[in-house]
Amino acid sequence: MLLVEPYKSEILPFWRYKDEASAMKSAEQIYQLFEAYRQQDDFVGMDMARKFIQMGYTRARRYANYKGGKKYAEDGSLNTRGNDPIKAAAATVFKGWWDKIRQDEDYLKRKRRHQALWG
Template sequence: MGSLILPYWAFRTVPIARNSSDILWSIFQSYVERKDFVGADMTRKFIQMGMTRARRYANHKGGRKYAKDTGEELQKWSGGNEDEARKRKEKEDASEIFKVIWRRCIEGEEYKELKADWTREKNAFIKCR
């Protein structure tokens, strides 16, 4: 499942994020139409990760939040020169593209129903153990 989704997960630029989120939305819809909650939820997670990873790159130059050697949290990226500010803005915009699609996923009635059904089945299974 992840191997179907992963090749389409990209967020480097706004056009790439838009194309990626459109494809992932289509994959998400196909899982929902087939009543495959696990597939839909996995796709939703990749869409959410597109949002959060693009945001991380907007907030931290190079996308690194913690120092490799010490593990300390690094300072947030403040923009710098005009080119760096443009790159940061592009990552913010890419994050927003994924955020719109992510909200569409989690607010969809069919997805909510599938999630509720799956949760009931999971709880019943746990109860029977």
């Protein structure tokens, strides 16, 4: 999903979710790329930036809920769920930016058009 080039190489260097500060810097940089792709009329780039922001949220939540981000133990059983407030704060940052994109009327219009053309 996050492997499409050249977007992966352009976005991945900015993707960080270690803590709230790194998440804020990361999300802002990725959102700047989102806007740059918009200016270039590049919906695929916009959507890739959106996916990295969404994955920043889900990955930070995974690490907030499970030490080391490992939901399952070696034997397949569920690891004990915890709560890392540092990772949770990082997830909250990404969630805010993800929500902003999901409410962006221009993005939504472009998404509908892309889906109509390509499925």
